[in-house]
Amino acid sequence: MTTPPAGPEIERLIHLLARLPGLGPRSARRAALHLIRKREELLGPLSDAMRQAHDRLVVCHVCGNMDTRDPCAICADPTRDQGLIVVVETIADLWALERAAALPARYHVLGGTLSALEGTGPKDLNLDALVDRVAQGGVREVVLAVNATVDGQTTAHYITDLLNSYGVKITRLAHGVPIGGELDYLDEGTLATALRSRTDF
Numbered sequence: 052m053t054t055p056p057a058g059p060e061i062e063r064l065i066h067l068l069a070r071l072p073g074l075g076p077r078s079a080r081r082a083a084l085h086l087i088r089k090r091e092e093l094l095g096p097l098s099d100a101m102r103q104a105h106d107r108l109v110v111c112h113v114c115g116n117m118d119t120r121d122p123c124a125i126c127a128d129p130t131r132d133q134g135l136i137v138v139v140e141t142i143a144d145l146w147a148l149e150r151a152a153a154l155p156a157r158y159h160v161l162g163g164t165l166s167a168l169e170g171t172g173p174k175d176l177n178l179d180a181l182v183d184r185v186a187q188g189g190v191r192e193v194v195l196a197v198n199a200t201v202d203g204q205t206t207a208h209y210i211t212d213l214l215n216s217y218g219v220k221i222t223r224l225a226h227g228v229p230i231g232g233e234l235d236y237l238d239e240g241t242l243a244t245a246l247r248s249r250t251d252f
Contacts, residue, residue, distance in 0.1 A: 061087070113184070115160030115177045117142055125149075131157050134191040138181065138210065140164055140198060148196060156194070159184065164202040165209055176206075178213065185217045192220040199226050199244075 069079035111123035227245030
């Protein structure tokens, strides 16, 4: 019988780290070893930060973002354009758009997409709250920033139908050639979309 290389506490740490995206068993062991070696600098502060996040994180009742306050910092920011809502699938998508810092908009997190394969229907998404926000008035444009997948586009069409009677402008993210992209390396679908969505120069 093989003796475990570490005590149960360390094995549990490794096991939990391995469940994080992008970390397999080997990467988790390396990360755990690094944390243990830097116990005072990293392990203690990380443990404290995670405990505080666990205790204080809440879901924003307005947009579905996660923050330590409700409404979240974005919804509570008076400098944001109150008439512009960007609809995203996940909080990760919201964070990605915020990093781009292209629009001082508000957001709405759906919590996924419609998917017949996975059994995700309209009631499983944060759609009613989106309709309520638009119905209250003051929203002039809804940007559908969903992924360019079959489920993403199905969800976009469904939302368009839901909001059709409210008189708001509905737009979507442009699809096509990325900045710095070379045509020879792009797939046919991206090239076809870029050609159909061509703009004046």
